[in-house]
Amino acid sequence: MRIGLRLLLIFFLVLGLSLWVVLRVFVQEVKPGTRLAMEDSLVDTAHAMAALAAPDMREGRMASGGFAQAIEAYASSRIKADIWGFVKTEPGLHVIVTDDQGVVVFDSEGKAVGQDHSRWNDIYLTLRGQYGARSSLVDEKDPGSTAMHVAAPILDGKRLVGVLSVSRQNRTLDPYVTRSEERILYWSWIVLGVTLALGVIMTWWLASSMSRLTGYALAVARGERAQLPRMGRLSGRTEFTDLAEAVEHMRLKLEDKDYVERYVHTLTHELKSPLAAVKGAAELLQEDLPEADRQRFVGNIQRQTERLHQLIERLLALADVEHMRALDAVEPVDLAALSREVVQSLEPRWHSRQLDVSLQVDSSLNTVVQGSGFLLRQALHNLLDNAIDFSPEAGRIDISLSGDGPEHIIWRVRDHGQGVPDYAADRVFERFYSLPRAEGQDRSSGLGLSMVREVAELHHAQADVGNHPEGGCIATMRLPRQQPQAPQQRAKPADRQSPVGG
Structure with missing residues (x-):
């Protein structure tokens, strides 16, 4: 099987499997994620309302105080909000307030006043200083009538005097969830089609580029003066272009081998000359010489050593790293x-x-x-x-x-x-x-x-x-005050740049 066809099949399998997994996970997470977002907003709402209800609760006028009047006005209000194509006209929050025993003292719908809600999970946990939330049916005959309840403590200083619970039916989120799922599926099919088309084009480009590069490499191996193939005429400069130029550069370097040999010969001579001078001076110093000659030969050794040192320093400078690993001199x-x-x-x-x-x-x-x-x-x-x-x-x-x-x-x-x-x-x-x-x-x-x-x-x-x-x-x-005798070199992270001031 040709490599182009293999690449296309592998690309299709990987893309299809990845898209299926992503879509499955994403669609399954839309509804829970939306409900988590609603719960988060209910937490803020419950705590804000609990703080507003605290004065009326402390003074024992929860059912007739300013907080109750404000909630009743909210419940009877009419809303006109266009939320990304969905029109909201009615309030969606249900508010109840219980005393410190879990008995309802205020209900925005007026149905549960006097009832004992101390066993409901949101009230029960909040009365015990924990985070209280629950999801339960509003109508037992309707399985889809679940509502999210979130409670917050009503405090008098540090003393808990009651609990405020805010709830909202989950079905109010269904239009948003349905539209999100539809849009995800719609755009996923478009992305799949476009990606497959790009995969076919990319596979053809890779296969054709490799074919031309292979023909050029074979021609070079046969010793022919092959012309460098034109790569990336549609896509610009790519790795194939770099590879083709690298092969051409290698061919030119091999043909220019004499130049390389001359360079090595010159470098060897540069090192050999001062080494020979040092060796000769050292041999002469072993003899019994006048002090003036001895000093002259010692000076010659020092000069040639410095020459070697400078030459080596230049060579090492070519391989210097981007930043220091340890202090060069102390x-x-x-x-x-x-x-x-x-x-x-x-x-x-x-x-x-x-x-x-x-x-x-x-x-x-x-x-x-x-x-x-x-x-x-x-x-x-x-x-x-x-x-x-x-x-x-x-x-x-x-x-x-x-x-x-x-x-x-x-x-x-x-x-x-x-x-x-x-x-x-x-x-x-x-x-x-x-x-x-x-x-x-x-x-x-x-x-x-x-x-x-x-x-x-x-x-x-x-x-x-x-x-x-x-x-x-x-x-x-x-x-x-003193540097270690043998300082350990610092690790050189790959993402570090040269230390510069500024």
């Missing part, structure tokens, strides 16, 4: 001096906004840590930059350095702005997530704090941004 970094440098570099910004920036460092504190001065400067710069953005005009920013035991040092920057909203507390370090700046400033790129997190991970540090108890936002970096 050096002593004075956080106090670095902080002063960052504050000075941002002085035009905070000075233009009339901000008071203070840096507090204990003179007896050793503020030197091991790390990358460049990366730490970028991180502190981003944190202070954020503090400036979120500070009110003529506000204050406090920067401090403090020790945290003999192993760590903490760098803090606090502004006196609005702080971090609760909804953003867990997202401030997300890439591209940005909050509105103070006084109508434009949002940032959302990359600054993400870069701070990357720098902290590289330094085995902890970065945190939160609200200060006395107001404003406080950002901290808890840095180890």
Whole structure:
């Protein structure tokens, strides 16, 4: 069987089975889903009405109070609402109120006053502090007359004084459910037909493209100067086009083998020459030489070693990853001096906004840590930059350095702005997530704090941004004074991008 026919049959079987399963599940979920939505709205309605009925219930005038009058007016009202083609003219809610023993004291239809409803599930559960709901027949002779009842407690402070139950017949939803099911089936058949047509076209395109590509590959294998087939004339550039060009590129590379050999020869020569010089100088140094000659040969070894080093660095740069896995070099970094440098570099910004920036460092504190001065400067710069953005005009920013035991040092920057909203507390370090700046400033790129997190991970540090108890936002970096001797490389998630400031 040809691959095109196989693809078409598999496509048809998978599509048909998937559509049947989806339709079956979807249609079966329409009615329950609609009723769940109705129950959810009844919950809100019941609790709202219970709160409105509480004053009348506490004062013992439920049957004649303002709440009863409002419900009676609602029950006798006439509604004119066009809901997506369905016209609603009559109220659909039935409201009853019971006392704390489950005896009905108010009924919007006036039928159940005085009856004991304490055994009905909605009233029974609510009286016991639980969520009360039930679905039962309105007319025992009509199996389709079910109604959804949802109850809510009527409270006097924390004391339960009664229960309000709201109900609505499920059959009021039948027109909406029926129309939804009909529309689902109608559009499903249309989608099935269109998808099958597209499947036939796609199968033909795949089969024809593979056939042309196979003929071209066979011609290349025979050594013929075959012309590259034109792929994707109707669909644009595709993977088949890329594959055809890759085969052509491979053919050209094979034909140009001499060029590859010359390149390898040149590279070998570049490595061989300094190695030979180092070897020769090392052999001569084994002899008894004058001090001047010894120094000259030692200098030659150093120069050739540096030449090798630079050559290797260039080669390694070609295979460099998108972002760092660990610190390339560790050096002593004075956080106090670095902080002063960052504050000075941002002085035009905070000075233009009339901000008071203070840096507090204990003179007896050793503020030197091991790390990358460049990366730490970028991180502190981003944190202070954020503090400036979120500070009110003529506000204050406090920067401090403090020790945290003999192993760590903490760098803090606090502004006196609005702080971090609760909804953003867990997202401030997300890439591209940005909050509105103070006084109508434009949002940032959302990359600054993400870069701070990357720098902290590289330094085995902890970065945190939160609200200060006395107001404003406080950002901290808890840095180890010494980096581990053999730092573990960070995992490289596939969706991470290069850490950049901004």
